[in-house]
Every structure is written in structure tokens, then in C-alpha cells.
Amino acid sequence: RRAALVLLAAGSGTRTGHRTNKVFLSLAGRRVFVWSLDATRDLAEIGPVVLVVREDEQDAAHEVLAQEAPGREVRVVVGGASRHSSEWRALQALRPDIERGEVDVVVVHDAARPLSGPALFRSVVAAARRHGGAVPGRLQPALLHRDGLTRRAGDAVAVQTPQAFAAAPLLAAYTAAAGQDFDGSDTAACVERFAAGVVIHHVPGTPTNIKITFAEDVVLAEALLARSSP
Ligand code: CTP
Numbered sequence: 001r002r003a004a005l006v007l008l009a010a011g012s013g014t015r016t017g018h019r020t021n022k023v024f025l026s027l028a029g030r031r032v033f034v035w036s037l038d039a040t041r042d043l044a045e046i047g048p049v050v051l052v053v054r055e056d057e058q059d060a061a062h063e064v065l066a067q068e069a070p071g072r073e074v075r076v077v078v079g080g081a082s083r084h085s086s087e088w089r090a091l092q093a094l095r096p097d098i099e100r101g102e103v104d105v106v107v108v109h110d111a112a113r114p115l116s117g118p119a120l121f122r123s124v125v126a127a128a129r130r131h132g133g134a135v136p137g138r139l140q141p142a143l144l145h146r147d148g149l150t151r152r153a154g155d156a157v158a159v160q161t162p163q164a165f166a167a168a169p170l171l172a173a174y175t176a177a178a179g180q181d182f183d184g185s186d187t188a189a190c191v192e193r194f195a196a197g198v199v200i201h202h203v204p205g206t207p208t209n210i211k212i213t214f215a216e217d218v219v220l221a222e223a224l225l226a227r228s229s230p
């Protein structure tokens with residue numbers, strides 16, 4: 001049994017200020033979503049891959065895959081208006097694999113995080129097999145101090161992707177959520193609300209696993225990717 005990978009790329013990247021959807025930006029020689037996909041290239045635990053894209057970017061996605069990830073088998077699915085609805089479409093595309101018992105875990109990853117690296121994927125898949133759910137997180141106090149801010153009580157945890165979940169409860173949770181018009185941007189929050197009994201285990205995230213959100217993230221990601229270029 002293998003883990004399915006859902007790669008979410010159906011946003012528009014408006015906050016970067018770029019005209020191109022950030023996941024299609026070419027950084028250090030490859031598109032952002034190809035970097036994200038390539039992190040799993042050598043992982044035997046990864047089975048089917050679903051890339052979720054905007055309807056008007058389907059053709060472009062197929063072209064980029066043919067050029068930059070030749071030989072990699074990827075199902076391209078059209079996303080929805082929100083991250084949650086894009087996930088829901090991906091899970092529906094995976095329903096037959098899950099129901100046949102071929103996929104035991106689903107890994108959900110924001111294509112806008114091109115720097116996750118294979119080790120983090122391995123770690124969330126293993127933790128999801130043990131616990132039911134796994135989310136990479138980072139305690140934020142060091143960052144707050146570095147930026148000259150202080151906080152009185154309690155540590156914030158910054159949640160990252162890839163996140164991994166036992167496939168059947170994840171699908172059941174999203175099916176229940178669909179019946180209630182639920183729409184949230186965090187996969188784990190949906191699972192916690194609609195899949196009673198799934199334990200979400202926190203694994204350590206990595207400091208370089210940034211999500212490209214603003215213009216400065218594009219610059220930082222490009223520098224970090226150039227360093228990791230083959
Ligand atoms: N995403 C998606 N479908 C949507 C919205 C977002 O698949 N309808 C994906 C994005 O492509 C991204 C990830 O979810 O990889 C995280 O979302 P975010 O960082 O908010 O990306 P965008 O929505 O594209 O950016 P912005 O909010 O700045 O427009």
C-alpha cells in the first residue's frame with residue numbers, strides 16, 4: 001500500500017504581486033510546482049500523484065510536466081474556488097484508489113512550498129501510518145524575538161505542509177464537510193472537526209520549508225533553490 005500525493009496548485013498567487021500564478025514561476029531553472037513534485041521523486045512510499053490546477057492552466061500544467069518532469073505519472077485535476085474545494089476535488093479523484101485499498105495515506109502539499117525536501121515527506125507518511133494524521137509545525141518564539149517582537153504568554157506554532165492522513169478517515173471527513181458547506185484553509189482543522197478519533201501528530205517542520213506568499217518569498221525561495229540545484 002502506498003501514499004497518494006495531492007499537490008495543490010489551483011490558486012492565483014495574488015499576494016506575490018506577480019502576474020503569473022506563483023506555482024508557475026520558474027525559479028532556479030524549474031517551475032515552483034515541479035520543485036514541489038520533485039521532492040517526492042525518489043520516494044518508494046509515494047504512489048498516485050494528483051496535481052490540482054486551475055481550469056485555464058490545465059494545458060500549461062501538462063506542457064510543463066512533459067518538459068520538466070518527463071516520465072513522472074501525474075493526474076491533473078481541476079481545482080475549485082478555495083483551497084478546501086481543491087482538496088475535495090483531489091480526494092474525489094482518489095476515491096477509487098482509496099476504496100480499493102491501494103492507497104492507505106494521503107499526503108496533502110501546497111505546491112507553493114518548493115523547499116520541503118524528501119525527508120519531511122517520509123516523516124509525515126510514517127507518522128500518519130502510526131498515528132492517523134501528521135502535521136509539520138514550528139514553534140515561533142525564536143522568530144518573534146528575531147523580529148524584535150515579544151509575546152506575553154503561549155507559543156504560536158506555524159503549521160506547514162506536507163500533511164499526511166489515513167486515507168479512509170480523510171475522505172470520510174471531506175465527504176461530511178461537503179454536506180455542511182465547510183470551507184477552511186487548513187486540512188488538519190477539517191480532519192479534527194469531521195473525523196472523530198483521528199490523532200494529529202506533530203512532527204518538526206524545517207525552517208527553510210517556506211511557503212511562497214509575498215514578493216519577498218519569491219526572492220528567498222529562488223536563492224534557496226539555487227543552492228539546492230543539482
Ligand atoms: N490553492 C488551490 N486552490 C485554491 C486556492 C489555493 O489549490 N482555490 C493552493 C495554492 O495554489 C497554494 C496553496 O493552495 O499552493 C496555498 O494557498 P495560498 O498560499 O493562499 O495560494 P494562493 O491562493 O494561490 O495565493 P493568494 O492567496 O495570494 O492568491
Ligand code: MG
Nearest residue numbers: 011012013083
Ligand atoms: Mg490563497
